[in-house]
Amino acid sequence: MAFNDDEKPPASNVGSTKGLVTITTPTYSKDAAALTADEVTAVVELNATSSTAVREGLDLVVVLDVSGSMRGEKLQSMKRAMQFVIMKLTPVDRLSVVSFSSSATRHCPLRSVTQQAQTDLKAIVDGLVANGGTNIKAGLDTALAVIAGRATTKARTPNVFLMSDGQQTDGDARQVDPGNVAVYTFGFGKDADHALLSDIAKKSPGGTFNSVPDGGNVSAPFSQLLGGLLTIVAQDVQLTLTPKTDDPRDLDTMTVAPGTDYTQTTDGDGVITIKFGTLFSGETRKVAVNFTLLESSDTDDYDAPLAEAQHSYTVQGAVQNQTPQDILINRTANPPAEDAVSGKARTVLAEMARRQHAGAIGEAREMADGKKLEDARYKLSDAQNALEDIVLNDGEKLVGMLRAELQQLLDLMETQELYEAEGRPYALASETSHGRQRYAARGGDMDAVRLFATPRMDTYLEQAKKFEEDPTAPLPSADDDVKEEMAANPIAAISAPIAFYIRVAIQALQEIEQLVAPSTK
Template identity: 90%
Template sequence: MAFNDDEKPPASNVGSTKGLVTISTPTYSKDAAALTADAVTAVVELNATSSTAVREGLDLVAVLDVSGSMQGDKLQSMKRAMQFVIMKLTPVDRLSVISFASSANRHCPLRSVTQQAQTDLKSIVDGLVANGGTNIKAGLDTALAVIAGRATTKARTPNIFLMSDGQQSDGDARQVDPGNVAVYTFGFGKDADHALLSDVAKKSPGGTFNSVPDGGNVSAPFSQLLGGLLTIVAQDVQLTLTPKAEDPSAPDLDTMTVAPGTDYTQTTDGNTGVITIKFGTLFSGETRKVAINLKLLESTLTTAYDGLVAEAQHSYTVQGSPQGQTPQDIVIPRSPDAPADPPTSGKAQAVLAEMARRQHAGAIGEA
């Protein structure tokens, strides 16, 4: 299927694109590493400016479950949620509505959310009726076709909202490849398949799963998420970590890996050891942290020095234009007198606290 009938949106806000995303000086789990073989965790942090001078227009495709299992309260909750979403969008944003049961149905192309469009879109949602099987895959495939077929893409941020109970009976939503499109999933009802909906979201860059229980405040998860999406300042944000040495014949770094508990899409080049982490979009004032486990080789030196182990380089896109930034060296102090006791500096203790948080989150996820 192919669509190329999206409405042309008004121009987005235009402002300076310099320094919208910055990288902080890395922090480490130890005040100093030993000269013998050692291990250190580094935390690299990206920060988006709090300025909204550059506002990316949102291209949102709502994928709505109208299968038989959504009858009753779940369908009504989903309709209320969509009414809330529609009223939060502005003319610079565009919305397409897709429903699915055994198959998918596109109710409208991407429309600029003017006052008249809000009325039309709310009418579409009000008229939805639940019946039939559940083919989430068909709904997602149609949504991705809408996004892929857009005539206007510059300075636009595509996203998918999937609202469902996750009880699929046809197809397998986990097989859908979202590419670079963030998929946010919302599970309706206490019997929603959280595992499936979470897997679908995690397969996309920056996607998240939110539970919408029966009788709950349906607007809460949407309010928080839209508050970010409507202040997007950068797209295609990624961090590249490249092994580096002051003296290539006597490197400090043995291996570099991303610490467990990092949900962002990541790849590692088996030949060079270069790690690429993709964050997707960043909202105004938002922060992204990555913990890196570094195994250090025994040093050839006998006195204290600063060991260069890697280079951190981030990039992003604003208003459709790529933005490259100055690399940040990852340098670890090494000393023959490195203490064996836990570190005392506030920065090192903060890294240890971040590691503990990730381990706790991982344990909850496995439970």
């Protein structure tokens, strides 16, 4: 299956590509390590710029379930959600519509979303009719063929929205390899195969599974992911961690802590590479690294080099390799007591607690899937108690959302029937959200748990609510959203490159200082 008939869109916004993704100074689980053999965890954080002045063009293929079970309000809700999507896109973006029931149909190639294309695309969606079985694999295969056949790919990001409300009746969608295409899946209602849709999303780079309960509207979860996809500031984002093995040597071992779901490789020299895929404006990726330290032969305090962190990304078709940064830990004969950690150290402990929290949700889901509902509830209650031990200066918002997430899941585990209808999809969405550090709609109250949501997502959620109330009201385009953001913060577009050049200057001064200063070790 090959198409190769995608329309050529205008170029996306071009501007400075410097500083769109940056590394913050690593934070540690303790303020200093001992001179004796010791262990420490460092969190390396990648941050995407908050500006949306420069973004990659969006190539979106929506794969819509039009099987017989979608008749009635489900189909109408899906159509309203698609109207929202179409109205938000701009000529820089391209959209293709694929529907599936017993087989799949591509209704149009990737079209640049001009005003005329919007009219045509709305007519395509309005004309969809529900009938037949549920061949999810056929729909996904067709969408990936559309993307594989693109003639224009530079500075463009390929993405798929896959929505279904039922169990697959033909083929096995788990066998489909999405390659480098992000697939965002939406389970609509209690009869959807949520586990399958979650597995599909996890096989793709950066994709998430999203839950839409029976009676819920699709506009809100669609809008959230669209708010991210229309603000992609970098592709192929990756972090390389190179262990310091110079003589004298402080580092014994270096490993990445579990709790995230990214592609990770380690070469023969112990160099770890982590691939994140795309980053939305305002998104953050935290990598926790465990270091085991050897006993030091020194008797005085000093900064021990443990590793070198370097990140890279692609934007506007060009690879940006950033300046490496050293990961250093102060070693001292008198390290602070464990109960005397600073605010920075507490943020690391909070991140590790969040990962344990996500792990507890996964364990509870497996228990509930095995009909051990009481054990699952005990596991979630234990996780709630663990959150009480987190002491933060400015992290109450995070802890509040984690508590709300656990409470919602506990409520959805009151009975096995309720769990299977709503609790399982809620848990699966939570797991992919934590694993990818990316927002996913969990179902239920979308205002209570906004983990990993970006400012544009918050804006689009409010727009989607108003749209559901009155679909005929005017809706600002993505270009209008950028203009509003720029008006509210005029220096946002230049803040990232300015900060980049300041960091480069500081690093240069530090390197000069090291060259002229006498060695302290």
